[in-house]
Amino acid sequence: MTQADAQGALVDELDEHVRALVRREGVDPQRDAVVVRRIAEGVVREHDERSLTGQVAPVADAGAVVGELVARVSGFGPLQPFLDDPAVEEIWINDPSRVFIARHGRHELTNLMLSQSQVSELVERMLKSSGRRIDISQPFVDAMLPEGHRLHVVLEGISRGFSAVNIRKFVLRAARLSDLVELGSLTPRAAAFLEASVRAGLNVLVAGGTQAGKTTMLNCLAAAIPGGDRVVSAEEVFELRFPHPDWVPMQTRQSGLEGTGEIKLRDLVKESLRMRPSRIIVGEVRSEECLDLLLALNAGLPGMCTLHANSAREALVKMCTLPLLAGENISARFVVPTVAASVDLVVHLGIDHQGVRRVNEVVGVPGRVENDIIETESIFERRGGDLQRANGMPPRIELYERAGIDVHRILSQDR
Structure with missing residues (x-):
């Protein structure tokens, strides 16, 4: 047997000892990882003391062995x-x-x-x-x-x-829009504009591909929601994490063994409207729940969501398509103008060839439809690698004024 094999067998033996003690003390290994580490340290220390007498082989690296034991018992092993x-x-x-x-x-x-x-x-x-x-x-x-x-x-x-x-993995690299500025994802002026838009109560659609940073952006936007607002969120799995004093997060549920008890995202969106929300957030819109979200936004309830799309334009097209999945009686003649009237801003994210996540464009949706095509105004766009101010203006300027925000000054600042 090689030395590596011997050490592997030794760790297996110590692993069994730790598991026996964990069971005997009634410890939940995944909830009480600190207790598991204490037990593992005690087992390794006791083994080291016995090795001084020559009864057992010594441990090559006590710290590494303790870490591996905790990973096996309390964590997820080799991962x-x-x-x-x-x-x-x-x-x-x-x-x-x-x-x-x-x-x-x-x-x-x-x-x-x-x-x-x-x-x-x-x-x-x-x-x-x-x-x-x-x-x-x-x-x-x-x-x-x-x-x-x-x-x-x-x-x-x-x-x-x-x-x-x-x-x-949930890797918290940015909790606020200012953090995204430090990471190079967007400029200070764009961050100030987005924060002002959230405070004013505009409806924001965050779009992008897989791993483009949509959930991180949604978290940062949600962190700008005024503390006096009541927030209700709906997700497939809890991923949103942002600081707010009045926030009710909800997630979907699988059906039980009997095939009953399933809670779909559409159910959560409907229930959220009965909870007196000031804001509604949907983690990711994928299917017919888009209709219920649109109806809520169209009724004057500010909200935000994410969507998989390759551009801001494609995100709006997808928002017009997904509600059609809700039933045969839903027509594009109803959906297209509803999307135009409900979505105020689209923030499109991308990831470059070096793996850097960036905001590619921010467009405003003024609410006009021409030949079944929703008109947009580009507010920020990436040119030559930089996110630059475009000529467009956001819709619903009166919401900024009502919140005491001079959006013209923010957009005209040279930062």
Whole structure:
């Protein structure tokens, strides 16, 4: 047996000892990671003392062994180092021998080799902490891990050969629009304009591709909502995190084993209107819930949401298409003017070839429709790599004036 094999066997033995103590003390390993670390430190310390007598082999690196034991028992085993690394943004498993990570917007194939049983155990442990399930009747699952990371699993049989696992980490790099300025995502003038628009109560649609930073932008915009407003949000899985004293976050729910009890995003949007909201936020609009959101916005309730789209123009087209999924009696003749009257600003985000997330354009929607095409005015656009002021003006200037905001001064400032 090699030295590495011997150390591996030793860690396995210590792992069993730690698990036995955790069970005996009735500790929830995922909720009480601090207690698990204390137990692991005690087990390793006791083993080190015994090794002085020659009864057992010494531990090569006590600190590393304690970390591995905590990762095995309380964390997510071999994936835990990637979860602990702040530079890693996403982790995905295509098959047990191909584990990828995204770091600074770029993909990397790791040297981690797992077994199929390890992947199954990891998925089971992750879902246990979320309260959600996956089985043959429910082969997809979206769930949130204890640290706020988002888990998505596609069961083997739907994905060929092995279950596909994706973990999108919650990495808080920006909590306010000023933080996005420091990161180079937008300019100070654009940040001041967006903050003023949120304070004034304009309806904002945040659009972009996968991993473009839509949720981060939505969090930063929501942080600008006045503290006296009541906020109600609806999401597939809890991802929004922003400071506000009067905020009710809600998420969807899977159906139970009997096939009942499912709560869809559309249900949450409808319920939110019964909760006396001053603002409504939908984490991501994907389907027929778009109709209910539009009806709320059109009734004068300020709101924000995100949407997958390749440009601000395509985002508006998609907002006009998704409500048609709500039923055959919904027509484009109703939806198009409703979108034009309900959406005030579209913020489109992108990610460049170096993995840097940026605001590509901010457009205003004045509410006019010509030949079934919604007119827009470009307020900010990226030219030559820089986000620059365009000629357009935002709609509903009276809302800025009512809030005591001189939007003309903000847009004319040379910053």
